Amino acid sequence: MTSPSDPGRLLAALPAQDGPAMARLRERLADQAQREGILDIAYRTLETPVGDLLLAATDEGLVKVAFAVQDHDAVLSHLAGSISPRILNAPRRLDEASRQIDEYFAGRRTRFDLPLDWRLSKGFRRAVLTHLRDIGYGRTESYAQVALAAGSPRAVRAVGTACATNPLPVVVPCHRVVRSDGTAGQYAGGAEAKHFLLNLETAA
């Protein structure tokens, strides 16, 4: 209980929360930071049939795509530690990526044409993910086939890890890698999301 003479209440006419002003100020901050080249990571969330996707981009390109089940807050914290804490919810940088992902889910796009920032993936994993872009829309390969294509036929498990840690799911199509017996296998966005994407691509 605050007493009637609480000095804080004397200032109560100053709104503690002013949503419209904050929205305006956030937008202005994002624009200014972008212009000054200090917005290291811009992000937004995008509604899709497989749930809200987090999209994050550096100056170089799309750096991270994450499913809701991956916990967007945790992903942003991780980006703060691994790339930079200068992170703002600034949708404009993700306009083109959002448009292409929307088209993909609408069945109107079969490949992504976006600048990608690969810095979150290194070495063999990166070699695997780079190869994934050669697996065409609506097609699948087994983990063993991908291992072979990546030049390490025995590294089947490592291919599984590379797919599981793909920083750019959907855009870099790790969902097109399935088990040798034809079942879908694991997916960062959950098995259901993987089925959805595979069905989407075979239906189109």
Added chain:
Amino acid sequence: MRRPFEQIVTEYGPMVLRVCRAVLGPHDAEDAWSETFLSAIKAYPDLPPEANVEAWLVTIAHRKAIDVTRAAARRPTPVETLPDRPARTGRPEDWDGDLWQALKALPARQRQAVAYHYLAGLPYKDIAALLGGTADAARRAAADGIKTLRTTYPGDPVDTEQKEVAR
């Protein structure tokens, strides 16, 4: 590990806006807020992890408010002689003109001490570091400011509370 700056904006943005509004009034508060957070995001990666984020932001806001005040003083027509415009959104809840009139009439030091203590929650020793002088002097400045506001601000919460009780 440092939190994403977006979280800093969410958590402290509204507080800094209140402070800027109380110190500068409705015209210049948003410019000061923008300058504060632009400067803060620039310096953020170098902020020591154990730093008090609130005090850090208020320190930046304090300096930016001084810059904004100086810039205002350089304008051809002093801002004091302009009629008070409503907030840019035109919503009455954005700003209580009576409160600003009362705050504006205070010496700057008292206005700052009131805002930094009662809106930002800074202890008087931190406020003293910003304003110069001792913690006791900062405490007195805030107390004097509040005392004056009680007599000059018609929206005194004692009245409001009594009205609420009477309902």
